[in-house]
Amino acid sequence: MKRKWKVGDLAKLTGLTVRTLRFYDQIGLFSPSDQTESGHRLYNESDISRLQQILSLKELGLSLEEVKSVLAGEQYSPLEIVTLQMERIKEQMKLQHKLLEQLEHVSELMQGRAPLTVEDFTRLLQAMKTGQEKLVVERRMSWEHRLDMLGTFLAEENE
Template sequence: MGTEHDSGRRWTVGELARATGVTVRALHHYDQLGLVSPGERTASGHRRYTAADVRRLYRVRGLRQLGLSLPEIAVVLDHGGADPAALRQLLDAQLRQVRVQIERANRLEIHLTELVAQLDAEDVPRPDQFLTTLETMSMYERYFSQDQRDRLAERRAALGTEAVDAARAEMSTLIEEAIRHQRAGTPVDDPAVRDLVGRWTGLGALLGTDGAREQASAGRLWDDHREEISRRMPWPAEDFLAAVEYLRAARGAGRAV
């Protein structure tokens, strides 16, 4: 198309649309914004695009592919590249947005991978259990900061699927032991309960949930939604709620010793 530019060719809006792949509607929109407008008129008054207009259109498309908005592109083109600092500022801002989008995509990938793994497991969850998982994710994000969620996800990734699954199985075992001790009325300072609390704390250290901030976030989530969370567990809600409170009391007793 460069030889046609050099020969002084002029294009109607339809011809330019066919030659460049830009829709007529988009060209009209660019014209209305003053971004790319036909630079000449024929003797009969018809507007035509010149080679300079086509070059400007390609610059618009290139900047658009970088994610710049049309108003931002107008600023760049109107300065003719004579203000590198202004262009650098726009590109820096765009780069920050792209990095945020990448982080969001990475977090979404982690969530989707976990849900797909859950669906691929031998014991495939019912649709209502799947939706419950999604709801729990939303609840979790309200109480844990992005930094906390990222660090916990990194810890899970470092441990690997098998280790995380083993930790979850151990956690279920500990909850069942806590339920039995709570039902039996075992004192929270009993050696067996202290051992149980120690193993619970060890799991927290393994999964990265033992930090003060993480424990505070988990505590707030539990205090605000204990009944709802208990209903979602595979144990009777009243048993699970009582077991968690029993473990909290046992941990408190351990600190007091």
């Protein structure tokens, strides 16, 4: 007999929240293969395999929409996925390297007991801010996309 997991059990098993699993179902990214007579979601081993693919693609930095396209066989080849991830990592590395250079500069000044200028601090703050802004923009875009999808879903449910 094949094993099946309810949504709460799958959440515990994977470390995801029940809310995340339900959201993935709502957007058509990850749906259970079965349900109980009372309507509870039931997931099997092949569902868990698909979830692993989803999480792996997310780990590569793909958005949920990009993950959905990849799994549907659209848009991205494996090489394009790897290339996209490499570009994202290179950009993150450039930002981190810039921040590291500024921190080293400030550290050298402090070790030499040299006075720090306003420009030293503003360059450091700018390097810190740039990295944070990029993360905030990416998160905001992700949330806006999710809210758009939720709005579409709710509109369809009301029709």
